[in-house]
Amino acid sequence: MAEKKPDRDAGVLVIGLGRFGSAIAATLDRLGQDVLAVEQDPNLVAQWSGRLPLVEADASNPEALEQLGGRDFGVAVVGVGSSLEASVLITGNLVDMGTPQIWAKAISAEHGRILTRIGAHHVVFPEADAGKRVAHLVSGKLLDYIEVEDGFTIVKMRPPKEAQGFTLGQSNIRKRYGVTVIGVKSPGADFVYATPETRISANDLLICSGHAELLERFAARP
Structure with missing residues (x-):
């Protein structure tokens, strides 16, 4: 075990510095969050040493987790996926x-x-x-796609022609298509939250929410 021990009451413990774990740890660190990464592979430890708060340890060993102060963290991320046994052991230890x-x-x-x-x-x-x-993005007109839970989704898209030049109140998108326009981003302007008086132009970007199927239908409009 090497480099740095946590001396904090609550933070994020990220175990495993593969692509998933390293992206989470690096982003949290960049955002100023209290984070400690744990990695067993010495090559990955060498790669990330000096770039992240890091210890080299086998987190599938409960004693190792105790020694590095695992109990001090309020959140833990198990980024180990390639080894089912290690993933289960680490999660069980936590x-x-x-x-x-x-x-x-x-x-x-x-x-x-x-x-x-x-x-x-x-x-x-x-x-x-x-x-x-990615399947949703390549199959239609969506520019971004985030499924939140149980089909509820938020997307970024271009407005259909039938909405261009009209206010949201006039186009009545929510009643006609079952989706909600949350906000609008016009070229060169700040993002604004949508109101019934918000007028849509052809170059605008819409941020919409609703069920995935309804959003796909709305985005498929010419």
């Missing part, structure tokens, strides 16, 4: 420690079910989620 929030990466539905059953509070499927998001 559950036994009583970590208030555990986010764990899963690479399959079965993996996710196991993590949920042993006590992970949030299970994420980065590859599947990214693939689903």
Whole structure:
């Protein structure tokens, strides 16, 4: 074990510095969050040394987690996905420690079910989620796509021709299509929250919310 121990009451412990874990740790660190990364692979440790608060340790060993101060963190992210055994052991160790929030990466539905059953509070499927998001983007007119939960989705899109030149009140998008225009971004202007008086032009970007199927239908309008 090397480099740095946490001396904090609440922060984020990121275990595993693959693409998923390193992106989370680096982003949290850049945002000024209290973060400590844990990695067993000496090559990855060398790669990230000096760039992140980091310890080299095997987090599947509960004693190692205790020694690096794992109990001091309010949130833990298990970024280990390639080894099902290691992922489950690490998550189980965090559950036994009583970590208030555990986010764990899963690479399959079965993996996710196991993590949920042993006590992970949030299970994420980065590859599947990214693939689903890209599929929505390449198949239609959506410029960005974020599924929040149970089909509720937020998208960025160009306005259909029938909405261009009209206010939201005049086009009555919500009643006709079941989606809500949250905000509008005009070229060279700041983002504004939408009101019934907001007028839409052809070059605007719309931020819309609603059920994924309804948004897809709305975005498919000419």
